Amino acid sequence: MxxxxxxxxxxxxxxxxxxxxxxxxxxxxxxxxxxxxxxxxxxxxxxxxxxxxxxxxxxxxxxxxxxxxxxxxxxxxxxxxxxxxxxxxxxxxxxxxxxxxxxxxxxxxxxxxxxxxxxxxVKQVVLEHGGICLDLLSHTVTLNGKAVDLTSREYALLEVFMQNQGRILPRTLISEKIWSAHYDVDTNLLDVYMSRLRAKLEVPGKPLFKTVRGVGYQLL
Missing domain, CATH: 3.40.50.2300 (Response regulator)
Structure with missing residues (x-):
């Protein structure tokens, strides 16, 4: 704790x-x-x-x-x-x-x-945001009622954002939660996973994540 x-x-x-x-x-x-x-x-x-x-x-x-x-x-x-x-x-x-x-x-x-x-x-079992539903018990994700296939890393990354809706999350904090081993935040690995999430979850004309240059990302 x-x-x-x-x-x-x-x-x-x-x-x-x-x-x-x-x-x-x-x-x-x-x-x-x-x-x-x-x-x-x-x-x-x-x-x-x-x-x-x-x-x-x-x-x-x-x-x-x-x-x-x-x-x-x-x-x-x-x-x-x-x-x-x-x-x-x-x-x-x-x-x-x-x-x-x-x-x-x-x-x-x-x-x-x-x-x-x-x-x-009182922590929620199901997290919801913008049509996305993330079930913490079944480890499943749906978008507007349709199942979304995420890898374990992608799911963990999305969970971090869903648990911190509206907060600007630094790259170091995100990486600390997703990669248990040492992770060099100067690499583009986090950016690659963010691109994958965007491709699977964002609707055209309606961005889901905001890139805060020099800091990290924010779930809009």
């Missing part, structure tokens, strides 16, 4: 990092809005612990931007702002839970476990 901690206080950040690491989480610590955004672009996380008072912006604005960009992973706000209206605002913007400082590490870990369980339980 991977966790992202967004906390600018060095001592608290390291305390949280140690607590989660001892519970077998792989932890990334970001101290600014910019670093946190870079982190979720470069990798995927099972849970995010987000402070609100960050040196280069407000955590609520950051969360709002993430949600608008298609980021759906569970977020626990950890903040000294403990008023009822603060909690309501945070939850309305898109947080899955809200814990005020000071806090008990034991309670925080329990809330994190709860968020991860709930998120895993």
């Amino acid at each position: 991977k966790a992202l901690i967004v906390e600018d206080q060095d001592r608290l950040g390291r305390f949280l990092q140690q607590g989660l690491t001892e519970c077998s989480y792989t932890v990334t610590l970001a101290r600014t809005c910019a670093a946190a955004t870079d982190a979720i672009v470069e990798s995927s996380y099972d849970v995010v612990i987000l402070d609100l008072g960050l040196p280069d912006g407000d955590g609520l604005d950051l969360l709002r931007t993430w949600r608008k960009g298609g980021f759906q992973e569970p977020v626990l706000i950890l903040s000294a702002r403990d008023g009822v209206q603060d909690r309501v605002k945070g939850l309305d913007i898109g947080a899955d839970d809200y814990l005020a400082k000071p806090f008990s590490l034991e309670e925080l870990l329990a809330r994190v476990r709860s968020l991860v369980r709930r998120h895993s339980a």
Whole structure:
């Protein structure tokens, strides 16, 4: 399980990092809005612990931007702002839970476990987008009701996009999920697979994928 901690206080950040690491989480610590955004672009996380008072912006604005960009992973706000209206605002913007400082590490870990369980339980079995239906149980794909024959790599690539609809996915992130061995993203292997997906799934005049030069791809 991977966790992202967004906390600018060095001592608290390291305390949280140690607590989660001892519970077998792989932890990334970001101290600014910019670093946190870079982190979720470069990798995927099972849970995010987000402070609100960050040196280069407000955590609520950051969360709002993430949600608008298609980021759906569970977020626990950890903040000294403990008023009822603060909690309501945070939850309305898109947080899955809200814990005020000071806090008990034991309670925080329990809330994190709860968020991860709930998120895993509600993951969709069938993903749908633009006439495409991807069945995670049968590993089949249909386009407007007609079966589409995909190789295992093509299916895995499509699943990454269907799980991150609307997000711009960097080449490194896509490759990390598709190729378990070391993969040189400077090669054209990913581009070859993207061309295959386009040929099998795109309707003339209606592009399905957008190439973001110098970054990666986006499912439109």
